Amino acid sequence: MTMASAADSGINTGGTAVSPSSDGSQNTLTSEAYRRLEEMIVTLELAPGxxxxxxxxxRQIDIGTTPIREALHRLSREYLVQIMPRRGVVVTPVDVRLQFEILETRRELDRLLAAAAASRGSSADRAAIQSLVSPTEQAAEALDIKEFLRLDAQLNLLLARAARNTVAAETVARLHSISRRFWFFHVDVPRHLPVTARFHVEVVRAVGAGDAASAAQASDRLIDHLVEFARQTLPHA
Known part of the structure; x- marks a missing residue:
């Protein structure tokens, strides 16, 4: 999806402004600044380049410059911005070669986390993951791409918690946002969203059932799908 087609889909890229006076916690403001900026970049409100x-x-999101600065440093570690001293901050371009490298790495880590979440997660962890099935299917049916992206981010957080592997979770967390942006940039919502959602739901159901082998296989099928999606964006495809 190009930026024009994203706008044509009726996606609301706005959000609720947060003022420093609404919460005295610097960490809370930094987290909110990160959440807002990450969503703006992933959904192309802040365009590549x-x-x-x-x-x-x-000024744009009504949060002080210190939380903004800290959020930007985190986003730079996630390949979404490049900080250029005395020149500003550049939103990174959408790069298919980088996407292939990210998916190659995600294949191993996503599989590990899905299987570990299925085998190590508590019943409460798995129930929380399983609860995403219905809203994910509803978002796909409604072609609500922004809600789907939020649910995808929530799934990643729940899997990371249930897997009990901090190193893998923190490593792969740097890759999910830029991977979502690539998908959003190129997606044809009616054509691709229901299919992609189905692969996500397969992972959710397997983890929710506590089936580590099926969760690993479902994770691989999801990555296979995303790799093929990326291939279709190449000029010769």
């Missing part, structure tokens, strides 16, 4: 500044972003 655009140059922004801490001051502009601070």
């Amino acid at each position: 655009s140059v922004v500044s801490e001051a502009i972003l601070s």
Whole structure:
């Protein structure tokens, strides 16, 4: 999906502004700044290649520059922005070669986390993951791409918690947002969203059932699907 087609889908890329006076916690403000900026980048409200500044972003989302700065440093570690001293912050371009590298890495880590979540997660962990089935299917049926992306991010967090592997979870967490942006940039919502959602639901059901082998296989099928999706964006495809 191009930026124009994303807008044509009726996606609401706005959000609720947060003022420093609403919460005295610096960590809370930094987390909120990260959440808002990550969503703006993934959904192309901040377009690839655009140059922004801490001051502009601070005014735009009504959060102070210190939380903005900290959020931008995190986003730079996730390949979404490049911080250029005295020149500003550049939103990174969408890069299919990088996407293939990310998916190659995600294949191993996502499989590990899905299987570990199925085998190590508590019944409460698995129930929380299983609860995503219905809203994911509903988002796909409604072609609500922004809600689907939020549910995908929530699934990643729940899998990370249930897997009890901090190293794998923290490593792969750096890769999910830029991978979602690539998908959002190229997606044809009516054609691709229901199919992609089905692969996600397969992972959710397997983990929820506590079936580690099926969860690993479902994770691999999801990555296979995303690799094929990326291949279709190549000029010769």
